[in-house]
Amino acid sequence: MIAGLGLIVGGAGAGLFGSLLGLGGGVLIVPMLTLGFGMPxxxxxxxxxxxxxxxxxxxxxxxLQRHVANLRLGMTLELFTAFGALVGGLLAYLLDERTLAGLFAALLIYVAISMLVRHDPRAGGEGAVANDAETSDDEEPPSGGRDATARLSGPGYRIRHIGPGLVGSIGAGVVSALLGIGGGLVKVPVMNVIMGVPLRVATATSNLMIGITASASAVIYLVRGGIDPSVAAPIAVGAFVGASLGSRTAHRIDLRVLRLLFVGVLGYTAFEMTRKALLL
Amino acid sequence: MKVRSAGSGDRAGQGSLRAPFDLDRAIARLLTLGTYLSVLLLTVGIVSMAAAGRWPLQSPGVPGLDLARLPGDLAAARPAGFLWLGLLCMIATPSARVLAALLGYLRFGERSMVVVSVGILLVIAASVAIGLSGSGAA
Known part of the structure; x- marks a missing residue:
């Protein structure tokens, strides 16, 4: 009984943290299950x-309801992230546990550092959508790419560097499937920094995309017996409750305190995962 | 009639007297429905598992996924039936969203997005095929 409640509470905590900090819950759920519950x-x-x-x-x-996510851009990129996730799902069954643990520890350290130096997207308010990625006329795409660029762009911004964006999307898919995370940590910077998508739109579009990325690899895990429903169900219900709660309370919480707490948790978890990678 | 979706590159609905079809909202409703249905099924599964005195990570665990046995498990109100159906609904929801988008883009003749949608569904189908072939080999 304690395990069941622990999984629900853990899932809720991951969903809450994830929704408040703009991350999927994977960076917390995987270490919680391996270090806390002894799961492979x-x-x-x-x-x-x-x-x-x-x-x-x-x-x-x-x-989508609020028209913040860019459906066309999200679907175009997720074709490539889904392909990456397919490759990553297969690689996951070829790599040993120690390698996966080491990769996960590296990911946690990367997340912790990026959380420390990260700009708060909410600080820009509504205007951030139009202001944080101005359209640059000096980066006109080749004539063949103009139609695609216009089709994928949105109100107040124009997409650029589609090619590198697609390559980055494949990488995001591989990382997502290998480590059980949404991949937003890769997708958001790719869209925002490389493709010129405003941060708020990039975050929303990434949220849309991670479902397909995760389902492409989840199918492989499911069919190969890699998902225990008695564990996945309480975690999923908890994550749903936590994410719903987080989206309703985000404006009342001091994100700086939360972020420091989160970095501390990630740092400790990275240490434990590194130990696991070295001592397994 | 025009299709409205963020990122259309135009200002959907401007200059048109007819209300645009809001694909974003239609897909949002589908996602909401899929999520609520999945969470409801998973919750019923957890409660019935607890009522039967079984808890996560206990041995023996929940039987593996067997589509042929699923209707029987559901009819007999066995926890495994609700848990597996909830997980299948959850994993299928994003693909259902792509299918809905495909139908929307087909309706409005957006060929490039039709190609993208079909491509995503093909990758998902490839995942299922590869997963099945791997499980058969194992």
Missing amino acids: LRDAVGVSLVSVIVTSSASASVY
């Missing part, structure tokens, strides 16, 4: 992918 890493990744789908579906519906 590959099984934890399978469970985590389910919770990523929950978070994506719940939040993407809101972002």
